[in-house]
Amino acid sequence: MSSELKIVNGRVYDPKNNIDGKVQDVYVRDGKIVESVSSSATKIDAHGMVVMPGAVDIHCHIAGPKVNLARKLQPEDHRLDVHPKTAVTRSGTGGVVPSTFATGYRYATMGYTTAMEAAVPPITARHVLEELDDTPVIDKGFYVLLGNNAFLYKLLKEGRKKEFQEAVAWWIDSVHGYALKLVNPGSDELWKGRKNANITDVNEKIDHYDITPMHVIESFIEAADELGLPHPPHIHCNNLGHSGNISTTLDTMKAAEGRRVHMAHIQFHSFGGEINKNAVSGVKPIIDFINANENITTDVGQVMFGKATAMTADAPLAWMLRNVKFNKWVNADTECESGCGIIPFSYQESVYTHALQWAMGLELFLMSKDPWRVLLSTDHPNGGSFMSYPKLIKLLMDSAYRKEAIEHVNQKAINKTVLRELTREYTLSEIAIITRAGPARALGLENKGHLGRGADADITIYTEEEDKEQMFNAPRYVIKDGVLVIKDHEFATDHKGKILHCKPGYNADIADEIEPFFEDYYSVKFSNYAVSEDYLHHHEVIPTHPKDS
């Protein structure tokens, strides 16, 4: 028996299909959007409501070893924000790093139906997949940290481009990843091998390898292009958080030379001013470059005031933050693959740098000319919790509210930005783009982020309200895979989402090259490294489009 649903009388925002607030009906059968349903379909009357595709988070940290360390690290945060069970859902704890069940449910209660974990050392992929299996409702995938990989560096040093690309594909396939992730390329070797040093320049030689971060960046952009991955390399640039880092960020974007690239949490990479001096906003040259180059997508990484947790594969960055307050700090080195740093953090209105970052994020949104390419994120939980998205939406949609908020933060910082002059207000359609259609397009998820025929029936229905924070905080209905998960603001049922992953093709002989390296330098056997499909449960392979086919 097929399950059918029709949503009638709602105002539909579906930017991909050029529907901008038109009152029309949406039909669902067996988890997909269809053109019509039978008369016995369950009816939802969405009169006075806004209908949008389910939202897609292109960059967040929600599962895996670093997230779990950050959870364990902050009992004080869970205690203040418990997540009771209901007759149909599991219990958990919240705070800025919620437990897995709370994460899935809370995303759903914000109208999010897909979220991408943005940084996974491949040796820990099993852990990530186990946690994602315990993260209900939403679909999810993860990006594989390969930008500091010792074996891949060895191939680059030897100039073996073909083998490099084969090995990259092998890695994604072996751990069921979705995209390539680069974090502060080159820094791991200096951090672990040269007494906590860091890379300062994209053209600096990386110890032992005779290659530069720029060389690494170019090689990954080329590899993703050749392999035809649905999402381009997802890059966390060198020099995050350092004043004057815009030159590094611009160099990184230029390296793409017209090929697709995604710049992660660009706000953190948009500092002007001189190195080691007080930072100022460097947003203008960054956003101008993005506006002019259609090959680039980015998520903002907005800072929101209040509790956050710095949680990153960029270990030297976390060390820098540790030395500000000397509070509790986690560092975790992963053999041959990654570093990791975690710091509980709080963004305060009165602090110059924090207010500057908040304003820079808003500048990026408000100076963006193409909402399809400048996407909403807080780099959860680095800039703030995903739970603060509704407030961020209100800041973008309501200029009077924004103006008032500006008055309550450090004015010296505001004066280093042009935020006061920006009077733009986002429309509902633009919000639908930066939270739905845009991320889905940047990810190459053709069945997400829209309500056209054949799309996944992931739908959110909001009661239209003047206060946009209130509106986006609690959708009236959330439909996932055609199932009415949230009904009248309450969970009607539990639901399991899918794992989204890629299977790029490669020559299997590359495994013979990788194996001896494992036996020498890893602590697990090569044969025990690749992750069995048993860990995927309900999953979907997103097709690649390799260049040579």
Added chain:
Amino acid sequence: MVEATQTKSKESKNIKIVKDATCTFCGCVCDDMELTVDLDEHRITKAKKACVLGRAWFYEHTIDDRPVVLIDGKEATLEEGIETAAQVLVDAKFPITYGLSDSTCEAQRVAVEIMDIINGSIDTTTSVCHGPSGMAFQGVGESTATLGEIKNRADLVIYWGGNPAESHPRHFTKYAVTPKGMYIPNGKKDRTVVLVDVRRTPSTPLADIFVLIKPGKDFEVLWALRALVKGKKISENIEKDTGVSREVLDDLVSRMKNAQYGVLFFGMGLTMTRGRHFNSGAILSLASDLNEFTHFVAKPVRGHGNVTGADNVVSWQTGYPFGVNFNRGFPRFNPGEFTTTDVFSRGEADAAMIIASDPASNFPKKAIEHMKKIPIISLDAKDTCTSKIAKVRFAVATYGINTGGTVYRMDDVPISLRPAFDSPFPSDQEVLEGIRNRVKELLKGDKARLAA
């Protein structure tokens, strides 16, 4: 007789070789075993690369001739066992689940779910081993690394309050001391090994430097080291107080600050002696402090095969690593209140599910007395003191030998198991899933209980 049996095994035609199998005896979770399995005899006859503990683990886990289920000492079917267990749990007002460190993550996940459904408590053997390290972690964080990183880079390896030669025999040879690594081309020759303990042990001969401290003085020595690292003054009576001279401390500080990549491993000699989480906090802080001079990491040397997995599972499902209670419909954490020894010693729990551990043999007397008064559900691969006092006793398959699944090594690296031969007994996971499903059915309609 033993020899004859072994000869017979060798002649059996039904021999299987399992390569790269994983030993789950201790927290090292070595995944390079080559097992020779006699499928007729249902036993492992050879375990290449296994240490003395691993060999015992593999050889002794044969298929015992015993009933799958006993209820009140009488043989019963699996279904009857699940029914009685579910009834016991649903009827209880303050049920607790304990153990889990010798079980797969897949089973651990179901165990937490059952406690969530019935508003019980979940606790693991962490609460009696490295629980203090978990609490110290919450307070000060940790600079740490996977064991492969130690192999590749560590030129200064310090063991504190442990005896790996006997407890984790391959810790030295596979991970931290003798192996050659990427930047340690000559293995042990390129490393300095320091052992700190209250007595000489079979591990001592391996050390380049052995530091003998007075029992119960770990915290004082660690705190003095922290002060010296930061260039601060320490008490002139340090040698009298701790048994360690100023010269030895200065030498150690100089080695730590000048190492290229240092590591502090610590054991239960630190966590379960006077000071407990203060000791763990002191050693974690010392490692963090040293990062102002060089790269330094610390790592608790965890005992049971998947105790690290239990910490991870309980943390991702509840936010806390052990000692979690669901009485109010959401997780609360309070070691001392919700940890099993304390709950039993105060005579509080009215039912307990014990999975893959034997508290009736090693808990305080008062706790064991309480265990004897309440219905116990036991899941274990072998008969134990706990299974003998259980109301419902399930005989289960041995993880890693008869079942697949996931375990986490002491450094949080997850590994999939390769079972060697089938068991007639169900896995922990199967039994727990049966109990969960039945508990859900029994509670159907009891919305008040299901919801918070």
